[in-house]
Amino acid sequence: MSQKIAIIGAGMAGLSAAHALRQAGLPLQLFDKSRGSGGRISSKRSEIGALDLGTPGFLAHDPALRTMLVEWTSAGSCASWAAVDNPQPYWVGTPRMSAISRGLLGDLPAAFSCRISEVFRGEHHWQLLDTEGVSHGPFSHVIVAVPAPQAAALLSSAPVLAARAASVVMEPVWAVALGFAEALPCVRHTLRFDDEILRQATHDSAKPGRDNRLDSWVLHATAGWTRQHLDLPKEAVIDHLAHAFAERLGQCLPPAEFAIAHRWLYAYPARRNDWGALADSQGGLFACGDWCLDGTVEGAWRSGARAAQLLLASL
Incomplete structure (x- = not known):
């Protein structure tokens, strides 16, 4: 194949698709609007160390993903965290969540800080246009691996796919990281709440391989x-979530020496879908993401692998 395959989005779904296509020996090019890879498994660098403001960790049931986890663990970019009360291992990136995406990215060609605004079909190939007015291409196929509302706009050349992506409701989530000089008197490292404000709290600095300067917790609000x-x-x-956290713990928290907030506008789908991935195989346009399945990291991985599988079957 002389022309490359374009993958828009370098989160877990896009990187999963890229991994499968690279294994098949196909040339590709990644694009992402952010400064780096990972999406919600990226990490925020801060004055107290790296903070996982997105997905705190994940479970893995898929055999193919479990095989990858063995490789990532051997490479030192992943570890199981026994602090989570679950019969299945709970996986986190080491020394930060973004280590997983960085390992997957490797030497794959990628254009970061590049927001693709349009995907259009030429006579024999696909072209991409970014928000700076720069055209990219030609490409033989395109995989759109961004949140559903953004995907819908990029799938306009395939109205059926665009309509399906547009039907997905994505939930937003505020995330707050708090850093304390001393460890909080809390016996558990992960907490989930049946609450109007707080959805979960994670003892971020207690994860394997962390070297944060302060005792840090990441709080996620409800959608x-x-x-x-x-x-x-x-x-x-920050004030609302810190106050809610103190109330749920039933204790006064010491003043936080560090605090940061981040809004995830498209955190996860409101309901599960069973699409795997979306495909216009004849036209060469595909879409994937956690919103095609259950909103989890594993769902994103499976969706990206499915998009690559559908693309390879169309060749």
Whole structure:
């Protein structure tokens, strides 16, 4: 194949598709609007160390993903965390979540800080246009691996696919990281709440391989609360979630020496889908993401692998 395959999105789904296509010996090019890979498994560098503001970790049931986890563990970019009360291993990146995506990215050709705004079909190939007006291509096939609302706009050349992506409701989530000078008197490292404000709290600095300067916790708000407070200033979000966390623990928290907030506008799908991936095989346009399945890291991996499988079957 002389022309490359374009993959828009370098989160877990896009990287999974890229991994499968690279194994098949096909040339490809990744694009992502962010400065680096990973999406919600990326990490935020801060003055106290790296913080996992997105997905705190994940389970793996898929045999193919488990095989990859063995490789990632051997490479030192992943480890199981026994702090989570679950019969299945709970996996985290080491020394930060973004180590997983960095390992998958490797030497794959990627253009970061490049937001693709349009995907259009020429006579015999695909072209991409970014928000700076720069055209990229030609490409033989395109895989769109971004959140459903963004995917819908990029799939306009395949109306059936665009309509399906547009039907997906994505939930937003506010995330807050707090750093304390001393460890909080909490016996558990992961907490989930049946609550109007807080969805979960994770002892981020207790994960394997961390070297954070402060005892750090990452709090995730519920989708419902986030929807009601999408435009709340970050300082107010921090105050609300820190207060809710103290109430749930039943104790006064010491003043945080560090605090940061991040809003995930498209954190996970409101309901599960069973599509695997979307495909216009004849046209050479495909879409994948955790929204095609269950909103999990594993779902994103499986969806990307499925998109690659459908593309390879169309050749």
